[in-house]
Amino acid sequence: MKFNVFIGCLALVSFLFGSCEREGVTMYEESPTVYFGESYRSYTFVENMDRIKIGFDTIKLPLQISGSAVDRVREVVMEAVLDDTLHTAEADMFSVGKGCIEANEYKGYIPLRVNYLRVLDDSVYQIRLRLVANKDFPGVDLYGYTFTVSLTNKLTQPSNWSRIKNYFGPYSNSWYRFILETTGLTSIPYWSTNGSSDKNNPDPERWTMTLYEVKAYAAMVKVALEDYNRKHPQDPLKHEDGEEKGKPVTMP
């Protein structure tokens, strides 16, 4: 009987104090993912001739996240996909740096150091890269996208040619060289209308040119092209390579 009473009291106690608990609110937990902001970058020492003497340069590959920004720095890890058949770069041509997403940010960079070697003068090499899951980002690139960096000292089609095609026409190395010589520029860093301040610009530090400047340079090149063709009446300027090889250069 004593035992029963004891149980009865226990029941009372748990009865009384059990209801004092308040249910906590559980927070929604997401699984953050990091992925590349673009999929392709071409780097040519042609546009960065001062880096040849130094021997290397650093490319910042843009990163974006899905999920919320948090108030601490999160590390991002990248590695070369060595067993990819498209990966032709040699080990001494590059090294992967430490990337991160800063506190309270939705974008970031991961640096890739590229080194100058003689062999780059007349060849183009590809570096294939992918993001690796770590404790900060258990999810990476759900579709398994690889980032390609093409590395050379040869003149190559810039990665943003699709954005300026409407003003300069189809691409060829010879035409691009003519454009660079006429304008005195080393590149045409245009991506979206308002340049660095444009909301849709995936890399404001790189794509600094506005649409209005692109149009100004296009006008300048158009005049130069017109001039050239007038001076060579039977022999207008032609594309010397690429898909348009042999055809006269036309501007929209």
Added chain:
Amino acid sequence: MKMQKIILFLVCLTGFLHSCYEDKSSLNYTLVNPINIDLGGANTEYSVFAYDTLEIKPIVYKEGVSDTELSYRWTVSGNYIVPTVLDSTMTLKVRVDLQPQTIAYNLLYEVWDNTTGIKQEQTFKIKVETPFGSGLVISETEDEQTSDISLIRAYCFSSGFKKAQDTTMRNLFSLVNKRKIAGVGTAILSTTYGVYGRFMTIGTNSSVDRIDPFDYSYIDGNGSSFMIDPKNYNVTSLGFSSNAGCIETIVIGGKLYTHYYQTQAIHTFSYYLLTSDMSDYRVGLATQPEWAYGLCFDEMNGRFLEIQGTKYLRVINSKKLEPDAAFDPNKLQDFTCRAMFSGRNNITHNILQEKDPVTGKPKLDGKIYCYDTKQEYYYNDPDLINGMPSKIIDLNGFPDIQKALFFSGTNNRDYIYYATEDKIYTINLIMNVVTEDYVVPTTESSDEVITSMAVWLGYGSMNFTNNQGEMGTTSSANNMLVVTTYSPSLKEGFVRTLPISIYTGRIEANKDYHGMFRGFGRITATTSQKD
């Protein structure tokens, strides 16, 4: 058994009583005193001049909490500036280093009670006014090598001014920017386009300077005013189309450059406009009406070209001319253009004179005509009427026409005004009659000569003789000629304002209603500053 029953009964009793136990834990609170921001009846809207001191003195307190437990922050934002913290004490006393704008800035005052972390806010509106204001801006030179700009605020140039308040502020470019303009002014223009921007562009024969018309601070100049440096800064004219194309234009070395206004991204001049057929050109003068694409005269090819926004200079299609067209706008190779301005009924008056084919300048006693072209609204011109010929007016019989230096007209009258060195004539285009309406007075000096003439387009009022012979008052915009003169003997420049009758189109005869401002160097260009 009895014992168990009793316990069971007690358990039920407790349970019953327990059921009325509500979770009142959410009622755990103590009443808290508020943070008081006492403005003492002062306004929350302030108006200050740029560079003045703004002082706001509220008393802030929280009863029961020491003043040392409060922290404060004053943050100004608005008008696209980066929000800036001005001060972090209870009261604000700060020099206003904000750009004058038509829309007030927002000032957010935040007060924290550090013991609870609670914040109280108060917002203010701060309107920053320009220390200068509306009026006539002139470009003047004293040494024929450098120039400066001065502002005249007066009854006839500014809104809300009484005659007794006329003020002249001289040498404002050098006052604010600590240097003179490196050339003799050839053109000056103040433009603004909503929230996108405002510029006062000053062109000389060898330089370009752009300043903020609110406070005359330097923005850019020469190469930095262009996306691609033209390397030549010999400015011959400036223009502005606020509607047709939203562009400010500048002519340098015969090429016309545009600055596209309707963007936040960039405000420099682009590469010069190309012609629609890629032919070369050399522009002399241009005119940009309010609602039609502008027109310019290509001296190289003797033709009119339409300034189609930032797209190109459109060649007018001679094939589309009416069979009885007064002239072919592409066949004017014998002429040089002396002036271009809008007239009544959507017409552009273009004063053309026969030119010397070698120098390109007007031939001695070359015949002089007014070639009228049509204007058509830029947003509705499917047949490309804009720039098409209208008629030719023969000016050769008019007195002193070969001595005419300046031509102008208002877009609401059928009158043309031309000025020689010391006289202004009025041409009544309907009656084809000319009257000598003004002679430069010799009361101030004996050798005053006219250095420029323009129709006033800014603010202000003017008095004139109405059709009852009494004094009438009306706004001066489009109703007044601004004539600048210079006396070589006194080495002094003058500004003379001449009302144009709203009834007759003739220059006001009553000299009491003419305005006169003096004490300047040689004035070479003028513009109106609206606000």
Added chain:
Amino acid sequence: MKYKYIIYLLVCIMVTVACNEESKYNTPDEFQYSPKKNAFRVTKISGTNSHWGKFTLTMEYDKEELSNITRTNATNDTVGGIGIIRSTSSITYELQDWIPSIDNDSIHRMDSILSAKYGTGNYQLWDSLPKSAQAILRTTVYTNTNGSIKKLSIQSYQPNEKSEVVGDDFAYNYILKTTTASTYEYDVNSNICINRIMYDVHDPVDKEIYERSLYKTETEYGGDKIKTLTWFTVPGGAGFTEYNRYNYTYNDNRLTAINGTDFTRTFTYSGNQVTVKTNNSEVAIYELDSNGNVVKMDDGKGNVYTIEYEPGHGNFSHVFVSVSEQMTNPFFIK
């Protein structure tokens, strides 16, 4: 067997605990304000001052609040009064001067007309003049829900210089000189411990333009007696900064001195007279009656007043004597 009772006891305790909701709900602390009531209130002030000349002020009360003030001059004409405006949270008292609304030339002309009509001495000129009531002092009292004074706004006016001018330029309206707004904070003993002041000096031409300075006083008490009074002001763009501190000295429960930076005030008692000397130059003499009320005042500047009282509480000092004045000189008219 005994266990039974213990269990019963335990259960009863737990039951009590279960139903005890009250302990988890804290009632808010409310400031209990107990006003300090005066035993006597002023009914008449007679004397001379530089603005009114010879005058007598008569006060009437209704339910411990001022309801009327009348001012008469040397010839017993009623030349001033009070206007009272009530609203839900405030009462405004306007001490008014009744002044002629016509210039001196017109007054003389009226005098001549009346003299011609009725003969010299057979008419009252003052009664025939058109007059206007101009506020010389306007005080607005804002009260809290518990009856304490929240804020006092005192506007001080001065006569118009143009009232002496004749012709078109004559103007009689009083010019607003200063506005002093004081907001009070009370301690748990219902004493004012903090007084926050906005002091505005108005432009004589446009009263909407003013120069504002901010002040604060913090008062420390020992029992009901002031120990220190600290003055703060706000230098441009900063917060409250201390600039003076008054220390109060007592002897036999009577205030004998207030000492601060550049400020000394001594109180010397002799019979029923108190001599108050400020900064060793200004001397004011007060005469008290047996109840400790000031019945005679000579402020050493040519203003002498005699004061009469009746029993009961009145709010005369709340309206007309500023708190900082009350705190730095206990000899004021209640």
